[in-house]
Amino acid sequence: MNSTASESVTADVTEVVLPGKVEPAGLEFRTRDLPAPAKDRVVLRMEATGVSFAEQQMRRGKYYDQPPFPFVPGYDVVGTVTAVGPAVDTALLGRRFAAVTKTGAWASHLVVDAADLMPVPDTVDAAAAETVVVNGITAWQMLHRLAKVPAGGTIVVLGANGGVGSTLVQLARHAGITVIGTASTRHHATVRDLGATPVDYRDPDMYDRIRALAPDGVDAVFDHVGGDAVEQSWQLLRKGGTLVSYGTAATKDEEGSSQLPVLKLFARLSAWNSLPNGKHAHFYNFWAGRRRCRTSWQRRLAEDLDQVLRLVADGSLTPQIAARLPLADAAAALELAESRTVSGKVVIVPGA
Template sequence: MRATETEELVEVVLPGKVEPEGLQVRRGTVPVAGPGQVVIRMEATGVSFAEQQMRRGRYFDQPPFPFVPGYDLVGTVATTGLGVDPGLAGTRVAALVKIGGWATHVVVDAADTVPVPEGVDAERAETMVINGITAWQMLHRTARVRAGQTVLVLGANGGVGSVLVQLARAAGAEVIGTASARHHEDLRARGVTPLDYRTKDLATRVRALAPGGVDAVFDHVGGPGIVDSWRLLAPGGTLVAYGTASTRDDEGSKQLPVLKLLARVWLWNALPNGRSAHFYNVWAGHRRIDRFRARLRADLTEVFEALRRGDISARVAARLPLTEAAEAMRLAESGTVAGKVVLHG
């Protein structure tokens, strides 16, 4: 299948370490699917924390500038390459790509696409790709949270956090979530006990709610505060660190904060205390590509089904055209929104 001649590629380029208004819109020819590939006509992509780090040159393994950011996308298969079932054309799929999603047309290996079920629109599905897969795998594969346990979610109103608290509640867990005060009413409505992350005695307040400690902590902040997350664990508890948000605006090495965090994880796991620490990375096991793809497809399918059933709900913070990526970035970085800022083609 070939794209129509009237179609044009529009993509957003990150040229270097720039403010949001430094993002560039580039136009060109729609790409062609190679063997085993498809071209996805993007319907929704989003602004995640990864893009915020990338524009500062702070994402751990980002490519050299310039490049097209965009960690994930949802869209319709426009064309198929050699060796791909032509019947895939016209179906709605999701893909995790790390970079390249901020474009109207994206080339993806067909094996990396995950079908979006009927009844789930593109924007709602988009909020669940990187955020949903991260939340699901941390909760069910890493921490293995069970009904009746108590978990602490830092940034419970954020892209990952808002999905994580819903999945944890659906699993029967009690949830304590940190967020600014303006998000507390919404968290209570979701069955979460909210705490203001700005409170100086946050750890004390968590201990008051869970005197014996919490069974799992999900920490995207990193930095020195990770020590409190570790100390709040109950015997047998699990710390899942999945980011270094506290160092987003720092200068210097982008690898050092992650390496420091990995060193702490290694040290804590070497201690004979019955607790465990993990640094979650969605790309772990990527070199074993068939297993990685199978796990991602299975877990994202579970997330989409939970969304379709209504066990969890999608939070679209704002919808903007792709060409307004700069405004979308500013909004996502403002700290004033709950959920995910979505771009559409």
């Protein structure tokens, strides 16, 4: 492969294609020529990407603003720059970066805007870094920018064994915050090892169990489930507490509009925010502010990922890698992520 932008083709790229509403086995592969990057863009050779809840929703046509089928999924990526556009500094060649793509990262190579690149230290394994790109930024921003939970506080993390949840638990414990984390019993040992007190999410009395652990209420609840049970999360808060909702997993298998569950959730959170009880309800949107000022949005992402990667580098944060599977096994990776049998994030790597 050539490393200059003057060539018409920079790579033969292999991509995973989501052709429509299919089961994981319905994913398709294609190989094509990758054109040289345009003025402000670069080519990344993928070293690690991953399976997020977004892809699980996208294959059902349930992600809030997904593109029309067919398309290449892949929410984020870690890779090495192999070609640059005419307006991009050639010093980027051969360096490792992360980027948030929303789609397109399940590929051997991809083209991204140079402005979206975030440095990844060579001392951090690519798969480990990939595990905390969107997950780490999301957890950091929810905890420190949105909820602003002080040291000594107590929080509840639903899905504490998941990609975002396991990262959130560790960031909170590093900040001196007590964590109660929900997970199935098979993952309780992992949740304890991360530093949280586990509660079985299948227990019909789960919220009562949490109240017994925090009878005075909690400072924040981080809820990716949504649905009707989000009201129970709201009731766990003490006065001054914050509910951070960041997903609608409860409705992922429901037929109908992908936007309706989110709009219903927005309405509910807005209504709660108007109540005179000192509590706060927020819906976390990773992409908030991008349209208003892309430069400042990109700067915040880079700053927050840098904070997270520093903690990874010094051992304070251990990325939870559920499995590493080659790009050729993307269907198996998606199926494994959806099985709810693993802790952490399923990572896709180039292959042997």
